[in-house]
Amino acid sequence: GAGVSQSPSNKVTEKGKDVELRCDPISGHTALYWYRQSLGQGLEFLIYFQGNSAPDKSGLPSDRFSAERTGGSVSTLTIQRTQQEDSAVYLCASSPSVSYNEQFFGPGTRLTVL
Amino acid sequence: EDQVTQSPEALRLQEGESSSLNCSYTVSGLRGLFWYRQDPGKGPEFLFTLYSAGEEKEKERLKATLTKKESFLHITAPKPEDSATYLCAVRVSNDYKLSFGAGTTVTVRA
Numbered sequence: 055g056a057g058v059s060q061s062p063s064n065k066v067t068e069k070g071k072d073v074e075l076r077c078d079p080i081s082g083h084t085a086l087y088w089y090r091q092s093l094g095q096g097l098e099f100l101i102y103f104q105g106n107s108a109p110d111k112s113g114l115p116s117d118r119f120s121a122e123r124t125g126g127s128v129s130t131l132t133i134q135r136t137q138q139e140d141s142a143v144y145l146c147a148s149s150p151s152v153s154y155n156e157q158f159f160g161p162g163t164r165l166t167v168l
Numbered sequence: 169e170d171q172v173t174q175s176p177e178a179l180r181l182q183e184g185e186s187s188s189l190n191c192s193y194t195v196s197g198l199r200g201l202f203w204y205r206q207d208p209g210k211g212p213e214f215l216f217t218l219y220s221a222g223e224e225k226e227k228e229r230l231k232a233t234l235t236k237k238e239s240f241l242h243i244t245a246p247k248p249e250d251s252a253t254y255l256c257a258v259r260v261s262n263d264y265k266l267s268f269g270a271g272t273t274v275t276v277r278a
Contacts, residue, residue, distance in 0.1 A: 058211070085264070087264075087265065087266075089266075095270070096172075096255075096268040096269060096270045096271065097212075097255070097257075097266070097268040099265035099266070099267070102264050102265065110264065110265075113265065145211055145212070147211075152264050155199065155200045155202075155217055155259060156202065156214055156217055157214075157266060158214060159204075159211035159212045159213070159214075160211050161209075161210055161211045162210070162211050
């Protein structure tokens with residue numbers, strides 16, 4: 055079946071602009087996770103959703119970052135007033151539920167802030 | 169704080185030359201240890217989950233093992249297509265996120 059999809063695959067933006075990154079989880083998966091992978095650093099957890107609810111936002115690096123999920127499916131990660139340090143690959147993962155251990159990743163969105 | 173350390177950072181192998189990757193972890197209440205494979209420009213691909221010390225899992229030329237402090241990923245008689253970055257991650261009880269190590273980049277030469 056179809057895996058996790060993310061769009062766009064690449065995004066180049068100018069410092070100070072807002073960007074939206076989209077994640078389409080595997081059909082039927084209620085848990086959705088966002089991670090960030092920067093050069094020289096491992097994957098860093100940002101936020102997770104159970105259904106449309108985000109109980110843990112502690113991983114978001116600043117208040118410029120926000121995420122939402124509607125209809126228990128598609129999620130959008132928004133970064134306002136982008137900075138150069140936001141440049142990274144943003145990865146989305148999903149699983150059947152939060153109690154399910156394995157997480158299945160999408161291909162990622164490579165964000166470059168000039 | 170949960171810590172996951174992978175070694176070596178990079179591994180260059182000749183085709184057929186078996187080797188092992190290490191993942192050591194310091195966590196309270198391990199719920200699961202995970203191995204992923206990541207190819208350049210792609211997302212991590214799930215390989216294995218290990219839950220308790222002594223457990224082993226195998227898939228083709230890969231075998232993962234777990235002790236109370238570390239996990240090993242053994243690559244037997246590797247082929248060039250096994251070239252990738254291998255990521256180790258842990259999940260602890262009462263938490264939902266995966267905590268990843270920095271990865272080991274494996275290059276297998278024909």
